[in-house]
Amino acid sequence: MKSIRVFLVTVILSIITLFIFVAALKGYQSSMAEANRLFDRQLLDTATLIANLHTENAVARFHQDSTIAFQVWRRNELIAASDNAPDTRIASFEPGFGFNNFAGYRWRTVTYFNSLSEDWVMAAERTDLRNALAEEVILEAVWPVLLGLPVVGLLIWLIVSRGLRPLRQFADELGSKQADDLSPLTYHAAYQELSQIGQSSNRLLKRLETSLLREKQFASDAAHELRTPISTLKVQLHNAQQDATADNKNIKELRDSTDRLGHIVEQILDLYRSSPDQFNANFKRVDLSALAQEVVALKYPLFETKNQQVTFSGEPCYLSGDHFALTTLLQNLLGNANKYTPPSGHISVSVHQSEHCITLTIEDNGPGIPEDERKSVFQRFYRVGGDRHSTGEHGCGLGLAIVKHIVELHDASITITDSRFETGTAFVVSFPLIRSSGL
Amino acid sequence: MLLSSVILVLQETLEAALLVSLLLAASQQLSHKMSWVIYAIGGGLAFSLVYALEIGHVSEWFEYTGQEIVNASLQISVTLLIAICTWVLVRGWTPENRQRAGFRSSLFTQLAAATVMLAITREGSEVLIYLIGFYPIKDVFHTVTVGSFIGLGIGISVGVLIYFGIMGLQGRWQKNTMVSLLALFSGKMVSQASLQLNQADWIPSTPVGWDSSSLLSEESLTGKLLYALIGYEATPALAQIAAYAAGVILILITAIIASRVQAESRSASV
Missing domain, CATH: 3.30.565.10 (Histidine kinase-like ATPase, C-terminal domain)
Known part of the structure; x- marks a missing residue:
């Protein structure tokens, strides 16, 4: 049997899950894009800083930081580089951002041209590390949304159950009625949604009561009314048999049929006397x-x-x-x-x-x-x-x-x-x- | 990483959710029973765990093409079971039809349970192999788990909505929608099986049939969702196109024949 509660809870929860999760994904994508823009700006700042430092200072400063690699080129000659940078150039001689693969990783690169010294500074940052860092930050925001879902599910279940309570109580009122209780239902009156069904049920109960009464009255009256002529018929048949000169077969059959008719009438009366809604x-x-x-x-x-x-x-x-x-x-x-x-x-x-x-x-x-x-x-x-x-x-x-x-x-x-x-x-x-x- | 895991789990979950929704809606029409789906999903997950844990051994079969051959076998078995389910569904759509055809009330649920179990065995194993692969890398595994959870949630939600959507349809519309979606699903299964068999060198490589990546890229979110639901590929090989068509036609022909047999049986009994 289909359940209204299961339908409402599963559909509402599915729609909420779908929207929350898709929103979380969209939020993740936007946040990642924003984080990458920030990282890019940071990488460009790093390249600018290296360009403005003496190359020795830059090498010393970024020596320990394996997540950043850099090179400084002057007139096609590599004049300084971090330890983790390869000998070949890590980006093109075009100012701007790009990607490159070296040292077993994928790197985000930036090229900065220092017009004063005419140096090309190329800085690079490992994409896996910056993605991991960005994801870590963003996931902290996504987790509460995911963990909140079971709570939302429970709340929906409770709210739907509360919302369906009038319907259940209305059903209980109907279910608890005795076989002979055709009195009007009262519970629906307080609820707009149940009003129509309650009024229709009451009209149906009224019609049922009227027709049951009519049926009982008819059967009872008919049985009572038939009793007297049947008894008279039996007496008349007895007398007719007494007066008959020989054993008349037709009269015997007529008596048997009358007895059966009498039995049926008695049984009908018994049936209505013994029905639970009639019996005193x-x-x-x-x-x-x-x-x-x-x-x-x-x-x-x-x-x-x-x-x-x-x-x-x-x-x-x-x-x-x-x-x-x-x-x-x-x-x-x-x-x-x-x-x-x-x-x-x-x-x-x-x-x-x-x-x-x-x-x-x-x-x-x-x-x-x-x-x-x-x-x-x-x-x-x-x-x-x-x-x-x-x-x-x-x-x-x-x-x-x-x-x-x-x-x-x-x-x-x-x-x-x-x-x-x-x-x-x-x-x-x-x-x-x-x-x-x-x- | 999060997006990759969402997409992988979503593709597998959507595929399973679509099949479960269709067969569950059909079993509601045929037998009003739903409990079979719990056993089928439970059994499928248990088998997929065993399959994922034993994937190393399985891969060594058939000269190291075991995984492809087993996957293709599972996909073809699912397609054949869907064809039988379609026969029972169309032939026994109403109680009178089932009685006339001599179908037991539990026949469809047993077939549907076997179909779901086999489908989940393959799809679940792909997700589990992916998760097991990342398990040792703690930092990444955390992200992968969140992604998988999101993919699972979206897949199940779409499945539930498809189920209630189908249940909301009436009579012939409901039956025709079920059969059409089962046909597309079968097409996808056979197409994937042909790809697996091609990877195992059991069937030859064929040229690409068309390139619709400019219209809808496989890498876009819509492309990935369509791949999960109906097996969309931007650059399918001719063998894949033929296999897809074979899968769809198998189900449609089964439905048409079942419908005709049903009509003949009805007119004979009248």
Whole structure:
């Protein structure tokens, strides 16, 4: 993921480095040129001085200084020279500056003509030494600029981090919102740059809240409104079957369809009742083990119809939960196990407590759920294999969505794994333990 | 001395920074991964140190032309890897294209890491050989270090700006800019390799193709920067010109073929 902070820091630092370093180079070049002009002037002064000294004095004076070489020529004859000067002339008989190579070095030379004595004075200075001296002086000025760069980098990092803090806090405000909290955001108000995004987000939240409310209201109202005619329809169908002279196949199918319709309506109602933003939870201390046994007993006729073997294992495990919601959860999971386990199949229910959590496991030896579909089964109206489920069982695809809601309500987690039977699925729900300060 | 060291280090750093920026921008498009570049640069620097320390032995190979031959081999290897990177880049520009071509998501980063590592091995070794050469001369080494630091700073800064410049481009513009710059970079690599092989007498000397020093001298700052970025030379030999053209054409043809194969594959699947 791209980072605004990394982008700003690297680009700003790169631009600053580029300009500072190029400026340092330009400064170095200008300073070197100025230093060379100074050295040249000094060399010319030296040549003038030699011209005005008696040649013996000049030889004695510059004898020890190996960085300066000189020659004094009169009528094409060398009349005086420093020890380090060669026998041949070190510069041309033209007043001015030049370069020459002798004694293993490159030299800057100057020729000075003394019109009084008609002497040609040629002085030379080693370029490597004068460059080294100039560089030493200039580098002293360049060093602080280079050493200051990490400090500049750190300052940029801190300033950019400070500058991005409102954005981070705005993101935190958004991130810390609960699923059901659609109240307007407030943090952006103080910052001009965040104002637009804050206002747009608030408008979006408002629209979202309105449409969610409309959706909930519609589903709830529709389910409520459908309940009564379905119940009436069931009674009418029962009466019609009583009155029918023979066993009417059409009436039986009509009753089955009505039962399914009734089930879907109940499930829709359960789904909206159990959604975290709707549910008015009444958390109490609940023995999950006892509740599981109760629901198994309640559902027993269904298991018996298919001649399924249900086993239970567990010990009393107390958690903080809503009795009604947990009952719905168990009913849905056991209902699914009953539906998808073949006749004479096995279903196992267990409730155990470990150091960290209470685990409810419901396993069966049904056809199982393919691994790539295990996450999707908790979506509303999702059915494994679509409407062509291999078991041929009918369903509306809401049961596990309701289970997921209830799991979220209890801060629990649910996973689907392979069951310990040869085939089948295991639903494992892990509930947090009651905290000592709790119930 | 300071200017010489700035220019030497800047040339090598710019060359590496351009390659790293291009491949990093491409890997952002292809796999959104960046960590490979740290390993590639680290590996390249480690290899360059070994190469610089062993340069004496390496030089003795192939009848004392070992350094030229190894450098040329590294440059040609980098060019071939760039060609493969270009193929993967053009063929797998979008996730759908990559899926259709059967490319793993890590394929490009592995190729890019190998390319950067080889390039840095050669360029880093040149800088290290230069620094090691001056190390015993304490007075000069101080100046050389400052110069190298300035050259490194400018090179990396330009590299970062090139990277963000490329990242700022969109879609086809971004891809075409990457491919064009990779082609110029490859041209430079092959041209340098031909020069090295000529120095080793593996290929004959050829006449100078042109002399543009009056227009832009190689010794000017602009000339040196252009040399580092696209391999500008004021008086190139004909063999160098041919090698440069071969490097550029190799990448452009690879990109064109990859693009056509991609188009055919897309129309076949439709």
